[in-house]
Amino acid sequence: MNFIGISLTHKTASIEVREALHLSKEESSELILRLKENIFSSGFVLSTCNRTEIFGFPKDGKFDFQPVLKTLLDFKHVENLKPENFVKYFSCSAVKHIFKVASGIDSLIIGDSQILGQTKDAFQLSEDLEFTDSVTKRIFDTSIKVGKLSIRETLIGEGAVTISFAAVQVVGKIFSSLENKSALVIGAGETGELAATHLRDKGIQRLSIANRTFDRAEKLAKKLNANVIEFDKLKDKLNEFDIVFSATSAEGFILEYDDIKLNMKKRKGQPICLMDIALPRDINSKASQLDNVFYHDIDxxxxxVNQNLQKRQSEIPKVEKIILSEMISFFSWYNTLDIVPTIKAIREFFEEIGNDELEKIKYKLSSDGFEKVEDMTHRLLGRLLHNPTMRLRQIAEKGTDPNEVASMSVLVKELFDLNSESHEKETK
Amino acid sequence: MRTLEFQHPPITSKFEIFSILAFAIGFSFFLLELISEVHKTGVFVIGISVFFQVLSTIFILDNYEVKEVLRNNLLGLHVISALLGYAGFTVSAVYGILFTIMYKQIKRNKFGKIFVQLPSLELLEKLSFYSVIIGFLLLTFAISIGIIWLPQAFSDFTYLDPKLISTTIVWLIFGTGILTKLVGNWYGKKVIKFFLIGYALTILSMFLANVILPSFHSFY
Structure with a gap:
């Protein structure tokens, strides 16, 4: 199987290089067109912030990675990018690598939930640009199947593996539902935004944003359909919130122990979650001593996060089992592809002989007589070929024993000397 | 079934009572599960239920004299509702303990199996509170029947009977607990602590009243 590919991931390149090489959808489309023109007959390009993968079937059938690399580097110039940053795959290992990527076990965060969607998009792009054939399509379908099976049958995607998601998980163990709760996110940076988005996804009823720069708070609030609270009035309004996420880059505490104590008095002891996901910390951790105050920091x-990552790590063998079984079924199918040309060749071979012989007697018979002989010849050929064709098809469709298929194929070709026949035809 | 077989309410021996208690705890838990759709705490509650039923099954007798007064159906209602009431308090205590465990786990950053398996604190508190309310209502019902009917049935009836006093104390404790939650807006740990201490006092007063002090209320 002359399937090859190059791959640059978090394992082989720094984040700067990965980011610089990242291809947008438009860029990927353009690169595909170039690859299609010069190098691959079919394939795909997958590019995310953590990986760039280019795979395909070379037109010339050779395992030559250089043209692929060259096309990529001509297309996108990235400084400090070295050939060592790429891992090269071919044949079986290439297919296995794609399955691993789709399953999420090759991701920076094991079991990453986004990669399957990104892989699907990449495959779709190839289909849209007619950069596929039956084999690449089968690889795509099986990859997606592997990804789905991994999520469904293993715990590879279970549990929170980011700080902000873990915080939301803890909140879920304190309050039964977020639907009648209100939350405040302090800090409208990347972390704050992520936390606020998680809270929105979990169905929080009231969401407010506070940020030292008012405009940024307003921008994020607009995006998430939230309210804005002025940074200076934060402490006065704290008692209105059941959940507080703090993710600012401020030095020193924004909320002191006494602020929380006063707040708890105002809340009449109603429980409050304080998630301090900032570094350095925003809330004095002494607050955790108060009753019904649930304070958690990054540590x-x-x-x-570590517990969940460990759990996911221990699920990898199960995912690899899925990959192996899908590899077996893929290659079983692939090996049966051999039989299709064989069936075609044997039918052509017989038909040619039939036509030859008919030609010889064409002018020795009356047209009525010739028609009868012609009919009989076709019927005869049909009956003679019926059983072998059906048997070969059956073997191919079953596709369980590649060896049987291969040996049958070789046997038929040898018996009728079909290789030279078809070869002759091709060269003609 | 024993009621049908022996023609009296199933309240004539300690072990019949245990059986009812087991049934009552199981039943109240079943109701709670239906209402709350929580399915992971059953093992704790059913454990208690099984304990009482096992005791009952081992020691229960089939043939013995049943006092006339114990054959009364009104008394049956009185005892069964009181027991159901106590079952409610027991279920509440179980949820209270689970709440306390979960509260400590979260506070101490322990995110192990317990953290993963138990429902949220808010829900545990709610379940505990609901079972207290159910228990309280049933106990109120039992006391009402008792006050109306007892003076007629027993010649030596007295309001100073230890069991009456202890039950009144229990009723007052849980009544106050419910009031503080509803009116005083108490939350979380404070309420749960109150109910747990209330439950401990309940057990203690029941023990004192039933085992140590003599009373017309003792039949076995």
């Missing part, structure tokens, strides 16, 4: 949330 304590990291415990959950």
């Amino acid at each position: 304590s949330l990291n415990i959950i």
Whole structure:
């Protein structure tokens, strides 16, 4: 199987290089057109912030990675990018690599939930640009199947593996539902935005944003359909919230122990979750001593993240089992592809002989007589070829024993000397 | 079934009572599960239920004299509702303990199996509170029947009977607990602590009243 590919991931390149090489959808489309023109007959390009993968079937059938690399580098110039940053795959290993990527076990965060969607998009792009054939399509379908099976049948995607998601998980263990709760996110940076998005996804009823720069708070609030609270009035309004996420880059505490104590008085002891996901911390951790105050910082949330990562790690063998079984079924199918040309060749071979012989007697018979002989010849050929054709098809469709298929194919070709026949034809 | 077989309410021996208690706890838990759709705490509650039923099954007798007064159906209602009431308090205590465990786990950053398996604190608190309310209502019902009917049935009836006093104390404790939650807006740990201490006092007062002090209320 002359399937090859190059891959640059978090394992082989720094984040700067990965980011610089990242291809947008438009860029990927353009690169595909170039590859299609010069190098591959079919394939795909997958590019995310953590990986760029280019795979396909070379037109010349050779395992030559250089043209692929060259096309990519001509297309996108990236400084400090070295050939060592790429891992090269071919044949079986290439297929296995794609399955691993789709399953999420090759991701920076094991079991990453986004990669399957990104892979699907990449495959779709190839289909849209007519950069596929039956084999690549089968690889795409099986990859997606592997990804789905991994999620469904293993725990590879279970549990929170980011700080902000872990924080939301803890909140879920304190309040039964977020639908009648209100939350405040302090800090409208990347972390704050992520936390606010998670809370929205979990169905929080009231969401407010506070940020030292008012405009940024307003921008994020607009995006998430939230309210804005002025940074200076934060402490006065704190008692209105059941959940507070703090993710600012401020030095020193924004909320002191006394602020929380006063707040709890105002809340009449109603429970409050304080998730301090900032570094350095925003809330004085002494607050955790108060009753019904659930304070967690990055360190304590990291415990959950690490636990979940470990659990996911231990699921990898199960995913690899899925990959192996899908590899077996893929290659069984692939090996049966051999039989199709064989069936075609044997039919052509017989028909040619029939036509030859008919030609010889064409002018020795009356047209009526010739028609009868012609009919008989076709019937005869049909009956003679019926059983072998059906048997070969059956073997191919079953596709369980590639060896049987291969040996049958070789036997038929040898018996009728079909190789030279078809070869002759091709060269003609 | 024993009621049908022996023609009296199933309240004539300690072990019949245990059986009812087991049934009552199981039943109240079943109701709670239906209402709350929580399915992971059953093992704790059913454990208690099984304990009482096992005791009952081992020691229960089939043939013995049943006092006339114990054959009364009104008394049956009185005892069964009181027991159901106590079952409610027991279920509440179980949820209270689970709440306390979960509360400590979260506070101490322990995110192990317990953290993963148990429902949220808010829900545990709610379940505990609901079972207290159910228990309280049933106990109120039992006391009402008792006050109306007892003076007629027993010649030596007295309001100073230890069991009456202890039950009144229990009723007052849980009544106050419910009031603080509803009116005083108490939350979380404070309410749960109150109910747990209330439950401990309940057990203690029941023990004192039933085992140590003599009373017309003792039949076995």
